[in-house]
Amino acid sequence: MRLSAATYYADFVVFPAGAVALVTAGAWTMPTADLPFMALALLAGIALWPLAEYVLHRWAFHRLPPMKGMHEAHHRQGRALIGTPWWISLPLVAVVVLLPAYFAVGFGYAAGFTAGLMLGYASYMIVHHGVHHWSIESGTFADRLRRRHALHHRSDGGGRFKPGNYGVVTGFWDRVFGTDLGLAPARAQPRGPASSPPSEPGKG
Ligand SMILES: [Zn+2]
Ligand SMILES: [Zn+2]
Secondary structure (H helix, E strand, O other), rough: OEHHHHHHHHHHHHHHHHHHHHHHHHHHHOOOHHHHHHHHHHHHHHHHHHHHHHHHHHHOOOOOOOOOHHHHHHHHHHHOOOOOOOHHHHHHHHHHHHHHHHHHHOOHHHHHHHHHHHHHHHHHHHHHHHHHHHHOOOOHHHHHHHHHHHHHHOOOOOOOOOOOOOOOOOOOOHHHHHOOOOOOOOOOOOOOOOOOOOOOOOOO
């Protein structure tokens, strides 16, 4: 959905702050000797994020209503402030990740693992915002991320282009699943200014 600037940018604070709060609360409940294992749970969450991002983007954002409609709006207007407000995404994380993990492994490890995924989500939000909104020097690593995502935006052009490049923070899982499209030409931008109507497929 289209968000106010305050709600859109709140994600950049709410998720990292929530992750820090979870780690602190989790560590508080753990014996000191178990803290290294909690740190491993945190790292596992961070490491798992790119796969979660790939699965969510490919099969939820591109196929599952109502996320599909929202994501299509983002594909039409790449620079518009469209997303899931934190007051929906944060409770979703609590119900879908934290709660089952809590019942499986207890609060401390669940908190670490969930915090890792939340930091991954925050990195996705920042990278995705950056490739659409920031002016990025060509030839840099960030430029490669921008050009990868530009091809993803082009790939939704009504079957004219092969779909792919679902990974935003890394192309690793695209290579594993055979959806890697490589990089767009140097000056290609992920589609669309905030206020523009949908443009022709293939221009972005
Ligand atoms: Zn997409
Ligand atoms: Zn995008």
